[in-house]
Amino acid sequence: MPRATSDAKLLIQSLSNAYAATPTNLKIIDLYVICAVATALIQVAYMGLVGSFPFNSFLSGVLSCIGTAVLAVCLRIQVNKDNKEFKDLPPERAFADFVLCNLVLHLVIMNFLG
Amino acid sequence: MAEPVSSAAASGGGRLRNAFGGVLCAFTLLLIGVVAFSIRLFSVIKYESVIHEFDPYFNFRVTQFLSKNGIYEFWNWFDDRTWYPLGRVIGGTVYPGLTLTAGTMWWLVNALNIPLSVETVCVFTAPIFSANASWATYLLTKEAKGTGAGLMAAAILAMVPSYISRSVAGSYDNEAVAIFALIFTFYLYVKTLNTGSLFYATLNALSYFYMVCSWGGYTFIINLIPMHVLLCIVTGRYSSRLYIAYAPLVILGTLLAALVPVVGFNAVMTSEHFASFLVFIILHVVALVYYIKGLLTPRLFKVAMTLVISVGLAVCFAVVAVLVALVASSPTKGWSGRSLSLLDPTYASKYIPIIASVSEHQPPTWPSYFMDINVLAFLIPAGIISCFLPLSDASSFMVLYLVTAVYFSGVMVRLMLVLAPAACILSGIALSEVFGVLTRSIKFQLSKLFDDSSAAVSASGDSGPESSTNSTKSENRNEKSETAPKEKPSKKNRKKEKEVAESVPVKPKKEKRLLVLPFELSIMGILLLIVLGGFYVVHCVWAAAEAYSAPSIVLTSRSRDGLHVFDDFREAYAWLSHNTDVDDKVASWWDYGYQTTAMANRTVIVDNNTWNNTHIATVGTAMSSPEKAAWEIFNSLDVKYVLVVFGGLVGYPSDDINKFLWMVRIGGGVFPHIKEPDYLRDGQYRVDAQATPTMLNCLMYKLCYYRFVETDGKGFDRVRGYEIGKKHFKLTHFEEVFTTHHWMVRIYKLKPQKNRVRGKLKKLKSNAKTSSTLVAGRKKNPWQ
Numbered sequence: 097m098p099r100a101t102s103d104a105k106l107l108i109q110s111l112s113n114a115y116a117a118t119p120t121n122l123k124i125i126d127l128y129v130i131c132a133v134a135t136a137l138i139q140v141a142y143m144g145l146v147g148s149f150p151f152n153s154f155l156s157g158v159l160s161c162i163g164t165a166v167l168a169v170c171l172r173i174q175v176n177k178d179n180k181e182f183k184d185l186p187p188e189r190a191f192a193d194f195v196l197c198n199l200v201l202h203l204v205i206m207n208f209l210g
Numbered sequence: 211m212a213e214p215v216s217s218a219a220a221s222g223g224g225r226l227r228n229a230f231g232g233v234l235c236a237f238t239l240l241l242i243g244v245v246a247f248s249i250r251l252f253s254v255i256k257y258e259s260v261i262h263e264f265d266p267y268f269n270f271r272v273t274q275f276l277s278k279n280g281i282y283e284f285w286n287w288f289d290d291r292t293w294y295p296l297g298r299v300i301g302g303t304v305y306p307g308l309t310l311t312a313g314t315m316w317w318l319v320n321a322l323n324i325p326l327s328v329e330t331v332c333v334f335t336a337p338i339f340s341a342n343a344s345w346a347t348y349l350l351t352k353e354a355k356g357t358g359a360g361l362m363a364a365a366i367l368a369m370v371p372s373y374i375s376r377s378v379a380g381s382y383d384n385e386a387v388a389i390f391a392l393i394f395t396f397y398l399y400v401k402t403l404n405t406g407s408l409f410y411a412t413l414n415a416l417s418y419f420y421m422v423c424s425w426g427g428y429t430f431i432i433n434l435i436p437m438h439v440l441l442c443i444v445t446g447r448y449s450s451r452l453y454i455a456y457a458p459l460v461i462l463g464t465l466l467a468a469l470v471p472v473v474g475f476n477a478v479m480t481s482e483h484f485a486s487f488l489v490f491i492i493l494h495v496v497a498l499v500y501y502i503k504g505l506l507t508p509r510l511f512k513v514a515m516t517l518v519i520s521v522g523l524a525v526c527f528a529v530v531a532v533l534v535a536l537v538a539s540s541p542t543k544g545w546s547g548r549s550l551s552l553l554d555p556t557y558a559s560k561y562i563p564i565i566a567s568v569s570e571h572q573p574p575t576w577p578s579y580f581m582d583i584n585v586l587a588f589l590i591p592a593g594i595i596s597c598f599l600p601l602s603d604a605s606s607f608m609v610l611y612l613v614t615a616v617y618f619s620g621v622m623v624r625l626m627l628v629l630a631p632a633a634c635i636l637s638g639i640a641l642s643e644v645f646g647v648l649t650r651s652i653k654f655q656l657s658k659l660f661d662d663s664s665a666a667v668s669a670s671g672d673s674g675p676e677s678s679t680n681s682t683k684s685e686n687r688n689e690k691s692e693t694a695p696k697e698k699p700s701k702k703n704r705k706k707e708k709e710v711a712e713s714v715p716v717k718p719k720k721e722k723r724l725l726v727l728p729f730e731l732s733i734m735g736i737l738l739l740i741v742l743g744g745f746y747v748v749h750c751v752w753a754a755a756e757a758y759s760a761p762s763i764v765l766t767s768r769s770r771d772g773l774h775v776f777d778d779f780r781e782a783y784a785w786l787s788h789n790t791d792v793d794d795k796v797a798s799w800w801d802y803g804y805q806t807t808a809m810a811n812r813t814v815i816v817d818n819n820t821w822n823n824t825h826i827a828t829v830g831t832a833m834s835s836p837e838k839a840a841w842e843i844f845n846s847l848d849v850k851y852v853l854v855v856f857g858g859l860v861g862y863p864s865d866d867i868n869k870f871l872w873m874v875r876i877g878g879g880v881f882p883h884i885k886e887p888d889y890l891r892d893g894q895y896r897v898d899a900q901a902t903p904t905m906l907n908c909l910m911y912k913l914c915y916y917r918f919v920e921t922d923g924k925g926f927d928r929v930r931g932y933e934i935g936k937k938h939f940k941l942t943h944f945e946e947v948f949t950t951h952h953w954m955v956r957i958y959k960l961k962p963q964k965n966r967v968r969g970k971l972k973k974l975k976s977n978a979k980t981s982s983t984l985v986a987g988r989k990k991n992p993w994q
Contacts, residue, residue: 103513107506111514114505151475155468163461169497170408170458173450178504181406181450193408197458200412204465 125172129165136161156208163201167194238361239348243341246368249751250337253378253759259333262761264801264818266382267808269308270332272300276313277328284309285471292803293825294795294813294847302471303821307391307424308384311335336377336386343390344368347631347638350397353404354597354604355639358646363638366746371753372582372630378759385627388425393631395421395431396611399455400604406451408458415462422467429482430628432463434614436489438607443496447603453497460490481537491529495522563879567872570624579619581753582626585746586633593636596643605639612636644739648732655729763805765862776860779805782853782955785948786810790851797844798853799833799866799873800826806853815847823880830877833870833910834884840909841943844960852944852958856914859921859953861928868929870910871895898932906936909944913958916941921953 118126139157148154174182174190182190253262261270276284285301292298315338316331344364352360367373376385398414422428439456442448464486467477477483499519503511565571579587590612597605612632619629727735760766765776786796787810795813796806803817816826832843844852857865866873871889878884888904889895897911905911919925919937926933941958948957 104517107510107513107517110506110510111502152468155475155478156465159461159465163458163465166457166461167408170411170454173454174406174408179450185407190408193412197408197412197462200416201462201465204462204469208465208469 119177122172122176125168125175129168129172132161132165132168136165150210152208152210156205160202160205163205164198167197167201170194170197235357235361239345239364242344242348242361242364242368245365246341246344247337249369249754250340250374250378252755253380253761254333256755256759257761257764257766259330260380260761260763261329261332261382261808262378262380262763263383264804265384266332266380268804268818269312269382269384270329271804271808272304272309273312273316273332274328275300276309277316281310281313291807291811291813292817292819293822294815296822296825298819298821303819305384305424305426305472306470307420307422308335308382308387310423311339311387312382332382333380336381336383337379339387339390340368340373340377343373343393343631346390346393346397347634350393350400351635351638353397353400354602354608354635355642359639359642361638362642362645363635366586366638366641367631367634369747369750369754370583370586370630370634371750371758372626372633374750374754375582375758376627378754380761384425385427388421388427389627389631391417391421391424392427392431392628396607399435399459400607402455402459403451403603403607406449406454408454411454411458412462414455415459415466418459418463419466419469422463422470422473427625427628428467430614430618432467432483432486434611435459436486437614438610439489439493441606441610442603443492445606447606448496448500449603450497450500452603453493456493457490460486481533484533484537488526488529488533491526492522495525498522563872563875567869567876571622573621574619574623574626578623578626581757583630583633584749585742586637589637589640590633592640592644593638596639597636608632608635608639641739641743645736648727648735648739651727651732652729652736654726655732767860776862776952776954778950778952778954780809781950782948782957783809785950786812786851786853786957789948794850795848796851796853797829797832797847797849798855799829799869801869802853802855812851815849823876827877827880830873830875831881831884833866834874834877834889834908836907837909837912837941837943841960850960851947852909852913852960854910854913854956854958856953856956857929858914858918858927858934862954863929865914865929865954866910867897867914873910896932897927897930897934899935901935911936912939912941913944913956916946916956918953 136158139154139161143154143158171190171194173179174185174193175187176182261267272284275287279287284306287300288297289300290297312328312332312335315335316326316328319326319331344367347367348360348364350360351363373389376383377389395414395417398410398417402410402414418428418431421431435456439452442452464477464483467473467483468475499515499522502514506514594609594612597609612629612635615625615629615632618625763779767774767776783805786806790796790812792811793813795815796810797815798806800816800818800820803814804819806812806814807817816822816829820826828843828847832840835843855862855865856867857863858867871886874884874886874889878886888902889908891900891902891905897905897915915925915934915936916939918927918934924933925937943961944958945961946956947959950956
């Protein structure tokens with residue numbers, strides 16, 4: 097048991113060490129993702145309490161959050177310098193794609209909100 | 211065309227060749243499009259520019275409505291001409307993709323001052339979209355295996371009989387645009403997978419939206435892509451490109467699908483879609499694992515791995531449990547009947563006679579495979595092998611697509627259509643691979659022939675030959691389509707061909723150094739392949755011209771004294787529209803519902819959108835009841851005319867007598883007093899002298915064979931091939947009002963209620979009846 101806790105401690109420590117090395121812009125994206133996921137969770141919890149009556153509203157709310165999070169993760173993957181696959185993709189292009197995709201997503205959401 | 215020669219592109223000659231190749235490729239694609247369009251025009255040339263069959267008439271009617279009333283009226287359209295007295299909400303129950311496409315095309319053409327009728331646009335929608343589909347095939351195959359394979363696959367798809375059968379001019383059905391949407395969605399998925407660009411992911415979601423709009427078959431996409439993602443994860447091919455290709459598609463695709471009224475909340479509520487959500491979660495877990503793996507040292511990663519895996523599994527199990535609970539609480543277990551019959555092929559025939567009664571929902575026979583995909587069936591294995599040789603994400607997707615499509619086509623004839631693109635792509639890959647090997651070795655041998663000291667050439671020969679392969683190939687194709695009808699080699703050749711096709715691509719790849727085959731063998735191989743292609747082209751043209759072009763509302767038959775045209779259907783519908791009141795109701799079996807509303811503009815009781823089984827069963831019961839009971843049923847439905855299709859005089863086999871057993875079965879499924887054994891003599895269905903009395907007295911028999919004996923004096927039924935059982939009888943509750951020229955459609959009118967009856971007992975009875983019908987008659991028709 098003590099070994100497991102020490103392992104976990106070591107793990108958390110090294111994780112936080114490794115994470116501290118990530119560039120600031122990636123950290124901002126991470127924060128954004130966490131924020132979006134938290135909002136989605138709050139909505140799900142609210143749905144559990146109150147019920148899902150205007151189902152399209154609930155659906156568009158939750159999917160809007162998850163969609164934002166997913167797109168932000170995609171952006172993060174693309175602008176991450178460590179990813180060798182996207183070396184020749186300029187971050188501007190990645191951001192433009194991200195904005196386009198978000199635009200489509202939120203147009204659909206607005207349409208679906210009812 | 212740009213990439214194959216890029217290694218040698220530094221020199222000016224290489225660039226020139228590159229440009230030449232690009233032009234040639236574009237030109238070939240244009241020709242392929244023209245072929246795809248024009249091979250589907252046989253029906254217009256041989257018959258006329260009409261809408262075919264049953265469902266297209268409904269789509270045509272909807273398009274007419276759309277072009278006349280606009281899009282908002284269309285979404286809110288409540289159709290009171292069908293399913294009387296229930297009606298049908300068209301806007302919310304129809305897949306609007308096809309209608310909107312044709313409506314937009316019509317609007318566009320008219321905005322350009324080209325006055326085409328809605329019907330013309332509808333007739334030519336399918337050929338236009340099959341040209342698009344072959345271009346989409348080019349793009350998809352190019353993503354997987356390069357330009358040569360792409361061109362080959364596009365050329366094959368342009369004329370594959372299976373697809374022609376659904377997209378000849380006039381066959382204005384959902385599948386016509388849906389196959390294009392299907393291939394294009396797959397292309398964008400593979401493209402996103404290869405590039406990892408969010409832009410393509412967005413396009414992919416939009417293309418998926420178009421597919422959802424067009425056809426119920428979109429569930430195939432939303433299950434196949436998750437399967438592929440899962441396959442990639444399991445085989446350790448996870449990449450961040452996979453994440454970008456899949457995760458946005460699920461979110462955007464689900465939202466977009468929910469926008470289509472006919473799908474609506476089903477996009478998140480039915481189990482057809484659950485697989486995608488499950489894989490979505492799995493993908494996130496895997497992505498997290500890979501991310502952490504990048505951050506940590508291997509030893510620590512092991513510790514973290516156990517943690518993440520256990521948490522991930524717990525979440526998965528929780529989600530699965532929730533889903534299972536949800537599914538179990540819904541009455542049909544969340545699966546629609548059609549999907550269930552896909553998973554369990556015997557499901558439909560056991561439980562849902564209305565699905566089983568449609569011939570295109572039956573499992574196919576072996577000859578139909580040969581008929582529909584012809585030589586491709588033999589080329590597919592070679593294609594699979596060459597997909598595996600350098601296995602990439604794209605080629606594994608092709609293989610998975612093929613395997614699932616083969617399974618589904620084995621369940622339902624109709625889904626052969628989904629198999630066709632996969633078969634074309636894989637055969638295109640196989641053929642282009644074989645051509646590549648053969649032409650390369652020819653080139654090598656030739657260069658050896660010209661100068662003996664060609665050791666250097668053999669080394670450089672590996673990079674160059676691709677381009678020459680492509681150009682020869684497209685030449686070959688042109689040659690093929692020209693010379694094809696002339697060549698008629700023996701069957702032996704074809705067999706050899708197959709062997710060549712299957713063995714060749716394997717051999718040379720194994721020994722990378724020795725890519726060379728003997729000169730004579732490669733020449734032979736190329737010739738045989740061209741002959742094989744010739745066979746394929748001949749078969750396709752035959753299938754397009756003879757087998758699949760009949761519009762089925764106009765029939766022809768060839769006999770010694772020339773061509774006979776049977777235009778009875780339109781004759782009957784025209785009679786109905788000219789001689790009956792606008793609000794009269796016409797009862798017929800559901801097959802003719804769409805045509806009656808579209809061509810005769812009369813209200814029908816049931817139609818081909820078989821959404822209400824009870825209503826259909828009521829009509830089936832009426833048809834299989836004796837005259838009086840049937841009259842009562844029809845009268846209660848406010849029916850004025852009854853229409854039956856009868857082929858006994860001219861030998862038209864798909865008439866109502868042959869469909870009658872399904873009426874009995876469907877009717878008996880709801881109204882148990884109709885029993886199938888009553889209509890069968892010793893398990894055999896017959897209408898001759900040995901038929902059961904129930905059979906000989908039912909309404910369908912009487913309406914079909916009334917006065918039939920007057921035609922030849924014996925009552926010989928040409929479809930069944932014997933004399934009918936009961937020849938002389940009179941109708942008491944119906945009167946014949948119209949019979950078409952060849953007796954194919956017969957229309958009867960319900961006789962009005964008798965005013966005066968003789969005899970006391972009868973009087974009492976009929977009094978009771980008249981009062982009840984009077985009440986029924988006084989009821990106001992709510993739909994008027």
